[in-house]
Amino acid sequence: MEQGLQTKAVHTSHPFNPTTSVSPPIFQTTTFSAENAEHFYEMATEPRHTEFYTRYGNPNHQQVEATVAALENGESALVTSSGIGAIFAAVMSQLQSGDHVVAQRNHYAATTVLFRDVLPRFNIDCTFVDNTNSDDFVAAIRPNTKLLYTETPTNPLMQLTDLSVIVAMAKQHHLLTMVDNTFATPINQRPLELGCDVVLHSATKYIGGHHDVTAGLIVGSKTLVEQIWRFALVSGSVLSPFDSWLLLRGLRTLGLRVERHNQNALALARFLETHPKIERVYYPGLESHPQHELAKAQMHGFTGMLGVDVKGGYAGAEKMIASLKLGIRAASLGGFETLVVHPAAMWSLQLTPEQQRATGISESLVRISVGLEDTPDMLADFAQALDQV
Numbered sequence: 112m113e114q115g116l117q118t119k120a121v122h123t124s125h126p127f128n129p130t131t132s133v134s135p136p137i138f139q140t141t142t143f144s145a146e147n148a149e150h151f152y153e154m155a156t157e158p159r160h161t162e163f164y165t166r167y168g169n170p171n172h173q174q175v176e177a178t179v180a181a182l183e184n185g186e187s188a189l190v191t192s193s194g195i196g197a198i199f200a201a202v203m204s205q206l207q208s209g210d211h212v213v214a215q216r217n218h219y220a221a222t223t224v225l226f227r228d229v230l231p232r233f234n235i236d237c238t239f240v241d242n243t244n245s246d247d248f249v250a251a252i253r254p255n256t257k258l259l260y261t262e263t264p265t266n267p268l269m270q271l272t273d274l275s276v277i278v279a280m281a282k283q284h285h286l287l288t289m290v291d292n293t294f295a296t297p298i299n300q301r302p303l304e305l306g307c308d309v310v311l312h313s314a315t316k317y318i319g320g321h322h323d324v325t326a327g328l329i330v331g332s333k334t335l336v337e338q339i340w341r342f343a344l345v346s347g348s349v350l351s352p353f354d355s356w357l358l359l360r361g362l363r364t365l366g367l368r369v370e371r372h373n374q375n376a377l378a379l380a381r382f383l384e385t386h387p388k389i390e391r392v393y394y395p396g397l398e399s400h401p402q403h404e405l406a407k408a409q410m411h412g413f414t415g416m417l418g419v420d421v422k423g424g425y426a427g428a429e430k431m432i433a434s435l436k437l438g439i440r441a442a443s444l445g446g447f448e449t450l451v452v453h454p455a456a457m458w459s460l461q462l463t464p465e466q467q468r469a470t471g472i473s474e475s476l477v478r479i480s481v482g483l484e485d486t487p488d489m490l491a492d493f494a495q496a497l498d499q500v
């Protein structure tokens with residue numbers, strides 16, 4: 112019988128702890144010694160050796176990688192020092208000058224910057240499509256297209272990409288597929304099981320879960336992950352052993368946390384949907400979400416993330432955020448406490464007001480990362496904050 116996800120989260124790393132300690136030691140070392148010349152040769156030349164030099168690998172990395180590979184149902188994983196480090200290494204390792212990428216109009220802002228501003232400098236073109244319309248992906252494919260890059264649900268509008276359709280399209284045209292699975296987590300969505308090639312995470316979010324580690328993860332076949340690892344060796348996105356240890360500690364409760372995040376977010380979405388001060392709620396778990404049927408088919412839960420348009424435009428959104436007592440105004444998401452951001456205020460560095468409007472981000476939009484607070488307390492906090500609007 113296949114183990115459940117929470118059992119995998121707790122037990123997968125044990126064989127990669129070479130000691131008898133129940134909590135693994137932190138291998139706080141940059142390098143490992145060899146017994147003799149032959150041993151050193153073997154350490155230096157074996158791909159992904161976990162005891163040679165920490166930029167190449169480390170037992171604390173291996174414990175995280177084995178656990179996340181098991182959760183995503185992938186063959187292999189690679190941990191990096193940030194989510195964008197994982198995205199950069201995965202994308203750049205697979206592309207070369209003259210290639211073309213199809214990506215979405217809505218992505219995490221730094222991902223958009225990578226495709227829009229950085230890749231063209233290396234003669235790699237990118238077409239941005241509406242991810243809610245699978246036909247747009249097909250229409251954008253060119254003879255030199257190499258990669259279909261997706262993120263679902265999207266940050267911050269909670270739009271979905273139909274991964275089964277993307278996979279079918281990629282197989283037909285011999286393209287690679289990558290999915291940023293940060294918002295969903297492997298508890299709510301496992302793209303490799305649908306046939307996608309590479310899963311990416313900002314592990315800074317739900318996987319770490321405690322707002323204390325910046326990290327990224329890449330999951331896929333052994334061959335692909337090894338190719339990405341070779342690129343990561345020169346791009347240098349290396350997670351420290353201590354941060355890997357913290358990530359493993361966070362992972363052990365991922366299933367429990369995500370279950371509560373899902374429950375709290377659905378409760379809040381339902382509450383806000385009928386609130387007179389709220390214009391619109393973006394949450395795939397609501398029957399009113401235009402892709403609710405796809406969400407039910409593709410996801411196992413609807414995440415702890417939602418967006419709302421507050422009545423009163425920019426000022427209304429600001430007033431609600433400023434009036435929250437439990438919800439904190441802070442970037443990032445996926446941790447134990449409720450965090451709230453105003454994208455129109457936060458992303459002006461990466462996106463001009465016109466670009467924000469073009470991607471559907473209105474001035475009244477507030478992104479909520481629902482935390483692990485007791486549901487009645489969290490609902491009461493939003494109720495009193497909206498009374499002030």
Ligand SMILES: Cc1ncc(COP(=O)(O)O)c(C=O)c1O
Pocket residue numbers: 193194195196219221262266291293294312313314315325326327443
């Ligand atoms: C969906 C998504 N992908 C990637 C990233 C980048 O992750 P990091 O900040 O860990 O580099 C973020 C950060 O917010 C994100 O929300």
